[in-house]
Amino acid sequence: MKKLTSAPTALTIHHYRNILMAEGIASEIRNEHFGGILGDMPFTETWPQLWVVNDLDYDRAKQLIDGTAQDESPRESWSCKNCGEENEGQFAACWSCGREL
Numbered sequence: 001m002k003k004l005t006s007a008p009t010a011l012t013i014h015h016y017r018n019i020l021m022a023e024g025i026a027s028e029i030r031n032e033h034f035g036g037i038l039g040d041m042p043f044t045e046t047w048p049q050l051w052v053v054n055d056l057d058y059d060r061a062k063q064l065i066d067g068t069a070q071d072e073s074p075r076e077s078w079s080c081k082n083c084g085e086e087n088e089g090q091f092a093a094c095w096s097c098g099r100e101l
């Protein structure tokens with residue numbers, strides 16, 4: 001078991017868990033009902049937590065969750081420094097020449 005992430009709402013954690021489940025990664029939610037009870041703890045410690053059951057899945061799970069977190073914030077389009085093409089914000093590399101942002 002390895003702690004993957006925590007989030008302020010159980011909704012987000014459940015969303016993450018669904019993503020992992022879709023990829024066949026077993027995970028467990030902890031702290032789901034702790035919010036606000038343990039007043040002496042740093043508030044992030046009382047957030048719902050997502051744990052991966054198999055440590056070997058951790059790196060892949062982390063990538064999936066990181067990718068999701070990025071998808072939620074819209075990014076501005078950017079122009080390629082190599083060829084000058086406009087790229088939409090969700091692309092990490094130029095569609096035209098493949099240069100990374």
Ligand SMILES: [Zn+2]
Nearest residue numbers: 080083094097
């Ligand atoms: Zn380019």
